[in-house]
Amino acid sequence: MKISIALMVLLGFSASAIQAADCPAYLDADYRKLHASESIHLCDVLAGKDALIVNTASHCGYTPQFKALEALHNQYAERGLVVVGFASDDFKQAAKSEEEAATICYTNYGVTFTMLAPTAVTGAEANDLFEYLGRQSEQPGWNFNKYLLDGETGSVQHFGSKVKPGSVELNKAIEVLLQP
Numbered sequence: 001m002k003i004s005i006a007l008m009v010l011l012g013f014s015a016s017a018i019q020a021a022d023c024p025a026y027l028d029a030d031y032r033k034l035h036a037s038e039s040i041h042l043c044d045v046l047a048g049k050d051a052l053i054v055n056t057a058s059h060c061g062y063t064p065q066f067k068a069l070e071a072l073h074n075q076y077a078e079r080g081l082v083v084v085g086f087a088s089d090d091f092k093q094a095a096k097s098e099e100e101a102a103t104i105c106y107t108n109y110g111v112t113f114t115m116l117a118p119t120a121v122t123g124a125e126a127n128d129l130f131e132y133l134g135r136q137s138e139q140p141g142w143n144f145n146k147y148l149l150d151g152e153t154g155s156v157q158h159f160g161s162k163v164k165p166g167s168v169e170l171n172k173a174i175e176v177l178l179q180p
Helices: 003-012 015-021 042-046 065-079 097-110 126-138 168-178
Strands: 031-032 040-041 051-056 082-087 114-117 147-150 157-159
Touching: 003 042, 003 082, 040 042, 040 065, 042 082, 051 065, 065 082, 082 097, 097 114, 126 157, 147 168, 157 168
Parallel strands: 051 082, 082 114
Antiparallel strands: 031 040, 051 147, 147 157
16 A cells, blocks of 8 residues: 555655655666766656656767757746656667767757666666556657656657657647646
8 A cells, every 4th residue: 555645744754765655666767877977866857747758869860859859858848848868779870989979969969958878778678667668658669759758647658750859749749748
């Protein structure tokens, strides 16, 4: 039986215990930031928040989508949308080094949203979040698949590589997701 957060506070549970109780298993993991020693716990970034999750690659025909993803991040961050990119080489389109990938993301495209170090996003080796996203919708078939994750319900909407960030289709779905 899961006890409410309010009851946990009344009973004197620590903040970390409360957070752990409110963290879905698919977010309960640490990931290293791209080309950094710093790691983040996905619950700290995503628990209870609406999010756009994207599997990325540095040398792909869709790589220019970074610019539009950054624009979405800037457009919707104040309304609560969190954008997180997962670098991956599942489709053999990654940079030769994390340093090169970071240059492409941060310098070439001006990315400021959270970018994570390379991790598997498909198959048996997929990280916990992408395993969940794949079960709820479909696994990425290529780079730059976009997943809208409802922070309240955990429901997932999938948009393939060809759906551009900033497209009417994706923006409409984001608007619906962010409605109070």
